[in-house]
Every structure is written in structure tokens, then in C-alpha cells.
Amino acid sequence: MSESVIEARNLCKKYGEKYALKDVNLKIEKGEVFAVMGSSGAGKTTLLRLLNLLEAPTCGEIYFFGKEASSIRGSERLELRRRMALVAQGAPLFRASVFDNVAYGLRVRGYSRSYIKNKVSEALEMVGLKGYENRNARTLSGGEMQRVAFAMATIFSPDVLFLDEPTANLDPIREKAIEDIIMKINKIGITVVLATHKQNEAISLADKIAVLYNGQIEQIGSPEEIFYKPRSRVVAEFVGTENVIDGVVEFSNGREVIIRTSWGFRLSAAGPGLTKGDLINVCIRPEEIMIIREDIPVNPKHKNILTGVIAEIHPQGGAMFRIKLKNPPLIIDVPRHVVDKMALKEGKKIRVSLKLGACHLIRA
Amino acid sequence: MGSMEFLYEGFIKALKLIISLDPYVLSVTKVQLAVSGTAVVLGTLTAIPLAILLAFTKFPGKAMSQGLITTAMGLPPVGVGLFVFLLITRRGPLGFLDLLYTPSAMILAQYILATPIILGVSLSALEEVPQKIKDMAFSLGGRYSDVIWIVVKEAKLGILTGILAGFGRAIAEVGAILTVGGNIVHIIGSQEVSYTRTLTTAITVEARQGNIPEAIAFGIILISLAFIVNVVLVNYVMRFSKGYENV
Amino acid sequence: MRKLLLAILILTLGCITRPPIQSNCKLVMATTTSTYDSGLLDQLNPVFQEKYHCTVEVIAKGTGAALRIAKEGNADLIFVHSRQREEAFVAEGYGVNRRDVMYNDFVIVGPASDPAGIKGLKNVTEAFRRIYEAQVPFYSRGDNSGTHEKEKTIWKLAGLEPSGKWYYLLGMGMGETLTIANEKQGYTLTDRGTYLKWKDKPGFTLQILVEGPVKGGDTRLMNPYGIIAVNPKVYSNVNYEMAMAYIAFVTSLEGQEIIKNYTINGEHLFYPNA
Numbered sequence A: 001m002s003e004s005v006i007e008a009r010n011l012c013k014k015y016g017e018k019y020a021l022k023d024v025n026l027k028i029e030k031g032e033v034f035a036v037m038g039s040s041g042a043g044k045t046t047l048l049r050l051l052n053l054l055e056a057p058t059c060g061e062i063y064f065f066g067k068e069a070s071s072i073r074g075s076e077r078l079e080l081r082r083r084m085a086l087v088a089q090g091a092p093l094f095r096a097s098v099f100d101n102v103a104y105g106l107r108v109r110g111y112s113r114s115y116i117k118n119k120v121s122e123a124l125e126m127v128g129l130k131g132y133e134n135r136n137a138r139t140l141s142g143g144e145m146q147r148v149a150f151a152m153a154t155i156f157s158p159d160v161l162f163l164d165e166p167t168a169n170l171d172p173i174r175e176k177a178i179e180d181i182i183m184k185i186n187k188i189g190i191t192v193v194l195a196t197h198k199q200n201e202a203i204s205l206a207d208k209i210a211v212l213y214n215g216q217i218e219q220i221g222s223p224e225e226i227f228y229k230p231r232s233r234v235v236a237e238f239v240g241t242e243n244v245i246d247g248v249v250e251f252s253n254g255r256e257v258i259i260r261t262s263w264g265f266r267l268s269a270a271g272p273g274l275t276k277g278d279l280i281n282v283c284i285r286p287e288e289i290m291i292i293r294e295d296i297p298v299n300p301k302h303k304n305i306l307t308g309v310i311a312e313i314h315p316q317g318g319a320m321f322r323i324k325l326k327n328p329p330l331i332i333d334v335p336r337h338v339v340d341k342m343a344l345k346e347g348k349k350i351r352v353s354l355k356l357g358a359c360h361l362i363r364a
Numbered sequence B: 001m002g003s004m005e006f007l008y009e010g011f012i013k014a015l016k017l018i019i020s021l022d023p024y025v026l027s028v029t030k031v032q033l034a035v036s037g038t039a040v041v042l043g044t045l046t047a048i049p050l051a052i053l054l055a056f057t058k059f060p061g062k063a064m065s066q067g068l069i070t071t072a073m074g075l076p077p078v079g080v081g082l083f084v085f086l087l088i089t090r091r092g093p094l095g096f097l098d099l100l101y102t103p104s105a106m107i108l109a110q111y112i113l114a115t116p117i118i119l120g121v122s123l124s125a126l127e128e129v130p131q132k133i134k135d136m137a138f139s140l141g142g143r144y145s146d147v148i149w150i151v152v153k154e155a156k157l158g159i160l161t162g163i164l165a166g167f168g169r170a171i172a173e174v175g176a177i178l179t180v181g182g183n184i185v186h187i188i189g190s191q192e193v194s195y196t197r198t199l200t201t202a203i204t205v206e207a208r209q210g211n212i213p214e215a216i217a218f219g220i221i222l223i224s225l226a227f228i229v230n231v232v233l234v235n236y237v238m239r240f241s242k243g244y245e246n247v
Numbered sequence C: 001m002r003k004l005l006l007a008i009l010i011l012t013l014g015c016i017t018r019p020p021i022q023s024n025c026k027l028v029m030a031t032t033t034s035t036y037d038s039g040l041l042d043q044l045n046p047v048f049q050e051k052y053h054c055t056v057e058v059i060a061k062g063t064g065a066a067l068r069i070a071k072e073g074n075a076d077l078i079f080v081h082s083r084q085r086e087e088a089f090v091a092e093g094y095g096v097n098r099r100d101v102m103y104n105d106f107v108i109v110g111p112a113s114d115p116a117g118i119k120g121l122k123n124v125t126e127a128f129r130r131i132y133e134a135q136v137p138f139y140s141r142g143d144n145s146g147t148h149e150k151e152k153t154i155w156k157l158a159g160l161e162p163s164g165k166w167y168y169l170l171g172m173g174m175g176e177t178l179t180i181a182n183e184k185q186g187y188t189l190t191d192r193g194t195y196l197k198w199k200d201k202p203g204f205t206l207q208i209l210v211e212g213p214v215k216g217g218d219t220r221l222m223n224p225y226g227i228i229a230v231n232p233k234v235y236s237n238v239n240y241e242m243a244m245a246y247i248a249f250v251t252s253l254e255g256q257e258i259i260k261n262y263t264i265n266g267e268h269l270f271y272p273n274a
Helices: A046-049 A074-081 A099-109 A111-126 A142-154 A172-187 A199-205 A221-230 A233-238 A337-342 B003-019 B023-056 B063-074 B077-088 B104-129 B130-139 B144-154 B156-171 B175-181 B200-209 B212-240 C002-017 C031-038 C041-052 C061-070 C083-091 C124-134 C147-158 C174-184 C192-198 C240-251 C253-261
Strands: A004-015 A018-029 A033-037 A059-064 A084-087 A160-164 A191-196 A208-215 A216-221 A243-252 A258-263 A264-268 A279-284 A289-292 A305-315 A320-326 A330-335 A351-352 A360-363 B185-188 B189-196 C026-032 C055-061 C077-080 C093-111 C137-138 C164-169 C187-191 C206-208 C222-230
Touching: A004 A046, A018 A033, A018 A046, A018 A191, A018 A208, A018 A216, A033 A046, A033 A199, A046 A084, A046 A160, A046 A191, A046 C031, A046 C222, A084 A142, A084 B130, A099 A111, A099 A142, A111 A142, A142 A172, A172 A191, A172 A199, A191 A199, A199 C164, A208 A221, A208 A233, A208 C077, A216 A221, A216 A233, A221 B212, A233 A243, A233 A360, A258 A279, A258 B144, A279 C093, A289 C124, A320 A337, A330 A337, A330 A351, B003 B212, B023 B063, B023 B104, B023 B144, B023 B156, B023 B185, B023 B189, B023 B200, B023 B212, B077 B104, B077 B175, B104 B156, B104 B175, B130 B144, B144 B156, B156 B200, B156 B212, B175 B200, B200 B212, B200 C061, B212 C187, C026 C031, C026 C061, C026 C240, C026 C253, C031 C041, C031 C055, C031 C061, C031 C192, C041 C253, C055 C061, C061 C077, C061 C083, C061 C147, C083 C093, C083 C147, C083 C222, C093 C192, C093 C240, C093 C253, C124 C147, C124 C206, C147 C187, C174 C187, C174 C192, C187 C192, C222 C240, C240 C253
Parallel strands: A033 A191, A033 A208, A084 A160, A160 A191, C026 C055, C026 C077, C137 C164, C137 C187
Antiparallel strands: A004 A018, A004 A059, A208 A216, A243 A258, A243 A279, A258 A264, A279 A360, A289 A351, A305 A320, A305 A351, A320 A330, B185 B189, B185 C164, C077 C222, C093 C187, C093 C206, C093 C222
8 A cells, every 4th residue: 555645534615605625535645646627616726725735724634644734834834835836727937037937946945056057957858848948938838838837846856746727728739748748747756636627638647536526526536437437427427428327227136237217228237236226327438339230130249239310420539420319319439430331421220239338337 | 589499499409408418407407316216216115015015914904005005196296295394394393304495305205205106006016916926936835935025026017117107206296396395506606506406396497487498408308207217117117027818 | 055056156147147347358467476476466456457347467477587478479568676677678679668666675584593693784785795604594586586686786786606505596486485585594685575475474483684775774675666568569469558558557646546555464565656
């Protein structure tokens, strides 16, 4: 078991009468990338600010390296703060040169000029901005500013780096570059706490994900758990499980169940622990739905065969197409070659199969 | 003499006075710069610490104190002149200092006029610095004093604007220094040398006495000073003041 | 509130029912601050206006500036006190019909302590010499006014050239100069009329130390006032007719009587000599 860097217990934060955060419990392990996901207003920024000691919680405790924050005072608190850094959304920079911005963390720590000079060029090299020292920080592009902010926050090798929406307002190419830098930063041993609303960013970076909804943590788990086994409808919808169907267990043998859905069809799925009469949500990710070719006869491998008419078909990013069926209103993602080969178009009737593993059941 | 010739002649004589560094014109300019400059330096030394204090503390009545500052920014010079006059007149509470009709009295009056402007502009510049900048400094390991310092640095163009605006106010006003300065020149040797006569009060006096070339010369110098202040303002301040639109 | 409304109503009705007397007739008089500050014109002008239905506009400056204004054609009439320059003004062709109107005198005022020791002197140049030698603060109008001219003349008669930090040139009117001299407890040369108006102001302590001819002092402190119409041949747009009427009025028995009877706190300010 690795060491827990930060632990929050029953944390809450009130602004006026409204809770921005409530009942937050989490543990962040050393060396991991911990993503806090949620739509805007969910409380991500507030959580990061509490953990960075920029604001005091209304209730609950935060433990840093096993010690409770409110018991840490004076110079010890400064020492603690200096083991962390936060890059706020939009990467605010000081009105100064890139060098002065990056050097800031070391200057307040009282390092020598020559040491700072070496460290700044190292830090700039790491974020791919070698030679930018004398540029005016405020005239850089959004992506460059983000990188400078990274260099600022990592130059003093903090134990924890908080990143608030680091790729907001960046185009996909710059987004990828920023993700690469985050991975680099994580590889040199810095624990990263990343607030984001982007699924792909969380998938590609996070070791662990906490989903925030209305100031409360809905679920904490690995990306697989969050994306494929969402524990609630809220999480499922948030992480892009487009098909969430209400249903009731009609039959159970202890491992598999048969469900009658509100969309009118029956499904069989793996459902250990469920008994007849349980109300559940069936979550099916759009890319998990398989279209069966017309020329292939149905075989026992194909579970849960449904037929429907294509209502809409649109290209998605990454050579994928998104299909919306009419009755049942399933959403299906298929690769381009399948669309071409099967000549899929609006109005065409197709057969689909929902594999047992694709149907993830959560209690309603 | 036609009116154009009259103006032309006045203008040429004025230029000659300036180019030849006429001792009288020079001494009046010196007094103006010394009085307004000292007032602004003292005003800056008062206003900046006060602005920092106000920007970084919360207390009941803060909104009202800001209202007071805004009001004080528009104090009528004549009113301030009267106030200072009553304060330092022989029978006034500070009469024993014998300050009336001295450069010190003029500095005091301009200090009262310039300080609220420097304070008001600096304060809003300091308060305009976004929370994110303060958080950044704090989060990067800064102490509270480091945070204050970074905010001052962020606001430095606004503060400079305030100082220049204060100086612009000081060199442009005539009502206060005429009342408390007395517009006095000495004769040293056979040369008139300004004691409490400034460009603005000199223009008033010369124009009243019909000494058009002198009045024009002082006008040219005064406008040049105001122009320099504004060139500094526009070229330096505006060029380097990239706002917070990306923050 | 009611009274205010009533006052406004009366003023408004007054304007409607009684239009200002011949508003198109206007006489511009350039005069000196000492004449203006004395309050004499407030006695003379209403009577003239009533008689001739012509508004008198007064521009009060130093004698030098008043003459200049007239030379530039911005006045119809000048009423000043600098005999030498008045005569030059006429000789240069700017003015016609110069007439003596009245006189008063200049006095030297100073602090009661009188550090220069001039009190009671009958010789004005001696008084100036003592001020010069004591280097006590002396406040000069410094505005090329009639009073300033007179002061310069006396320095010249005394054979002295004032210079140094005790000698203050103000560039201001007589009243302002008295205020400043009083505040700093220094000496100044003033016309008697302005002094009389100033001497009862709160906190004013300067005293007459050297008298002028009106009270038996040095005749060189005589201060004669003259009036001149601006020459219509130089500026055809001047109101020459009314200027002449005004001159006739102040030199008439009626005008001279007003001047003679004008007092402040029982003291006569001017002595008619037309």
C-alpha cells in the first residue's frame, strides 16, 4: 500500500447558505494522477482550492502526509504549502518576463541567482519553451501560457501539483501536447491532482477518478470502473454512457438476470446479487453495441438481438460514426469501415446485439 | 497692430524667452516643478502605503472610505486653498509655523489635492489585480508579504498612472497656490526671481498685466509639461498595460 | 420655501414687466482695482445709468493693464491714477478729453511694532530709505499699476534700487497685497481708499505709519485720478458719445458731490478737483 499524500474526511464548503462541497472523502496516493471530474459548477475548483490551502473548509479535515491541516501553523504551514502548487484555470501569469514568472517559486524560497538561472532553463526545456526567457509572458499564446504556468509550478519540485482544467480553451493538438507534459511531470514523481470535465483527458491520464456532482463525490475509482461500471445514473451519463435504460429484474439465477426494460424489450445480462423485482438502470456505452451483418445468421453467441431503423447517422471525430436508432432509441458508435461496408444510411433497418458484458447494471 | 500680428509677435517673443533661458521664466518653471514635484513625491509616499493597506484589509466602513476618496479626488482647488489658508494663517491653528505665502504652503495645498488622486487610482489598480494572481503567488510558496509585493508589481502601471495624474493635477491648478502662495517674486540683483510664483499663477498675473509674451511663454512651458506627462502615460503605460483578458 | 417662490415670482415678473434700460447701450470702463475696490463706482454708476439709460460695465485692472485694454479698443473710457501715463496715452492719440476728477493720497502702512522706525516721518524717501536699510519685508504690488508706478517713482527719488529677499513682488491687486502684507506683518505702499476699506477687516492690524498730503503728509504721495475717453478716430466702434456723457457727469456738480460725500466709516475717500 503506497503512502497517502492527501486525505480528505467529510469535507464541506459553504458559500453563504449554499454548499459548494459536501461530504467529500478521498485519498490521493503518492505518485498517482488523480482526476476530479465534473461539469462546471460541480465543485472541482473549490475542492482544489481547499486542498491547496487557499481557502479553509467549512467542515471536515484535510490530512497532508498524515497530519491534519488545521494543526499545522506558522512556518510549518509555509513549509507544507511549499510542497504543493496550483495552476489555476486559464494559467494566470504575472505581468513580467517568462524568466521572472518561472523563477518566482524559487525566488520566494530565497535561492541564489545562478541556481535559479539554471533551474529556469531546465524547467523551460521540460515544457518545450527553451529560449523563451526574455519574452513578455502576457503576449504568449494560450498554450504557451499554460506551459509557462507548468514550469512555474514544477520548478521547485513540489510533491503535489494541482491542475485546474489545464486544457480548457485549447485545440486538440495543443491539448495533446499539454497532456504529454502532464505525464512527464507525473513521471518525475510529482503527484498530480487534475480537475477536468473532459473524459478523454481523464481516461488517458488518470490513475484514479473522482466524479463530482453538485458538490458531492458520486464515485471514486479507476477509469475502467468509472467508465464501464458507473455506480449511478449521474456518473453514467457524465462519463458518456449514452444509453441508460430503466428496467426491472424479471428473473434471476443468482449470476445472470433477465430484465424488462421501459423501452419495451427484454435483456439478459450479468447481474450477480440481484433478485427479482429489483429496479435497475442498464448502462450501455455506444461503442459496445455491435451491428450484426445481414448475411450472417444469428447464432447463440449473439445475445440480446434487437432490430431498429436508423434515424440519424453523423460522422464523429476519429473516423467514428454515431448512429441514432428509432425505437428503441439506442445510440451506437461504429467505425467508418463498417458504415461503408454495410452501406448504413438513414432509414435502413439493422440488427444489433448487446453483449452480456456491455450491459452494465446499476441499482436505480 | 492687427490681431494676428499681435499674436505672432507675442509668440515669437515667448519662444525667445524660452530659448534664451530667461532667468525669470526659468525660476518660475523651477518653482513650479519643485512645488508640484515635492507635493507629488510626498503624496506618493502617503498614498501608496495607504492604498496597499486599504486594498488588503477589510473593515467596516471600507465602502464609505472609498466614497470619501472618490470625493476627495475632485476637491475644488480654490476650496483646498481656502482650507489651507485658514489652517496656516497667523490666527489659524498652525499659524505659529509661519507657513503662509511660502513654497511649503503651496506644497501642502497641492499635496492635499494630489494625494487622493494618487490614492484613488492606485487603490483601484491594486484592487483590479485578479484573485487568481494573488492565489498564484500564494500557491507558488509566497508569504503574505510576497503576495502583496506581486500585487503592487502587477498594479505598477496603474500606480504610475495615478502618480502622473496627481502630477498633472498639481501642475494645472492655480486656485490653491494663488491663495496660499501669494504669487511672490523677489528682486535679486536687478533680476526678478520667483519665490512662490508658478507657471499657472504667472500666467494669471502676466495676462492680467498684459505681458502677453511672458504669458504665452509660461503657457507653452505648461502645456509642454502636461504633454510630456501624457506622452509618458500613453506611450509607456498604455503600451505595456496588457490587461487581464486572458486571466 | 414660500418666500423663495415669491421672490422668484417677483424677479420673473419684474423682468417681464420692466425690461432692462436700453439694453443695447453699453459703456465699457477700464479702471484700476483701487478705484473699484473703494466702492465709489457703486455710488456713481447707478445714478449715471438712471440718467442716461446706459449700462456701465467695469473692468478693474492695474493702471497698466487698464491702459492696455483701452489701447486695444476693448474699452470706451478709462478712469485711472497715473498722471504721467495718462498724458502719454493722450499724446499717443489713443485718448481724448482727459479731465481731472478727484484725488486722494498714498500712505505707507506697516506693523505697529514698526521695525524700520518710520512712524510719523514727513519725508517719504527717508521712510523708504529706512525700510531699505533695515531690510524688513516690503510687499510691492508688482503689477505695473498706478500704485506700483508711484512706488517705483519714490524708490527712484530716494536713489535706491530695491533688491533682495525682503522685497516681495506680488503681481496682485491692492486688496490682496494688503492681505498678504498684513498676514506677514510687512510694509506696503497703498492708496488711502483701499486701506480704509481693509483696516476694519477681522485680524487686520497694519497701521498708517507715513501719512499722505490729505492728512498733512509728504505731497509726493498725492494720488490724482483722471478720466479719458478712447479716441473714436482710432477705434470707430467705441461708444464715444456715452464716454463723453460719463466724463461730463463725473465732473459735473452732481458727480463731484457724490465723490465728496462718499465715506467709509465716516472717513472721506476721495476729494473732488474737477
